Amino acid sequence: MINLNVYEIITEKIIERINEAKSSGKPFHWVKPWSGGAPYPVSYTTQQAYRGINRLLLPAGEYITFNALQDYRKTQPEDETIFVKRGSHKLPIFYYGKYDKKDENGNPILDEYGNQEKGSFLRFYQVFNIEDIKGIHSHFPAVKTAKTSSKQTKLLDKYIAAYIEA
Numbered sequence: 001m002i003n004l005n006v007y008e009i010i011t012e013k014i015i016e017r018i019n020e021a022k023s024s025g026k027p028f029h030w031v032k033p034w035s036g037g038a039p040y041p042v043s044y045t046t047q048q049a050y051r052g053i054n055r056l057l058l059p060a061g062e063y064i065t066f067n068a069l070q071d072y073r074k075t076q077p078e079d080e081t082i083f084v085k086r087g088s089h090k091l092p093i094f095y096y097g098k099y100d101k102k103d104e105n106g107n108p109i110l111d112e113y114g115n116q117e118k119g120s121f122l123r124f125y126q127v128f129n130i131e132d133i134k135g136i137h138s139h140f141p142a143v144k145t146a147k148t149s150s151k152q153t154k155l156l157d158k159y160i161a162a163y164i165e166a
Helices: 006-024 053-057 066-074 151-165
Strands: 041-043 061-065 091-100 118-129
Touching: 006 053, 006 091, 006 118, 053 091, 061 066, 066 118
Parallel strands: 041 061
Antiparallel strands: 061 118, 091 118
């Protein structure tokens, strides 16, 4: 069994992102460089935003675990083709939680004040960006805008602005 230190993985990923930005001169890739789409990392299945360290580790977009993708496939018509595209990469996410401590008999462990003692845990999962999955569509479709600097477009923009003002 491989002993993974989750904290080391997180640190390694942050350092990797910093070094990529430093060597390329580009902003950190978790800065959203486009318009439309999910404004931050979101779970595809729950549509809840990732929090904590996951906000730094994941670029904006929707993500799904392989198991959740398998469950999603079961809800789709059989003629739908849904699969992870070749060459896609999994990204790590982390879940931190608390639990009530219990002794070997299953009885609650109390502190000196009679309060339930809590333990904590950190879990590690891997997710795919839904853009790497064929047959699955975003809950936040990107808005594509055509940008042009032609004389006709500039003239139309002036007419539209004047119409709105009037």
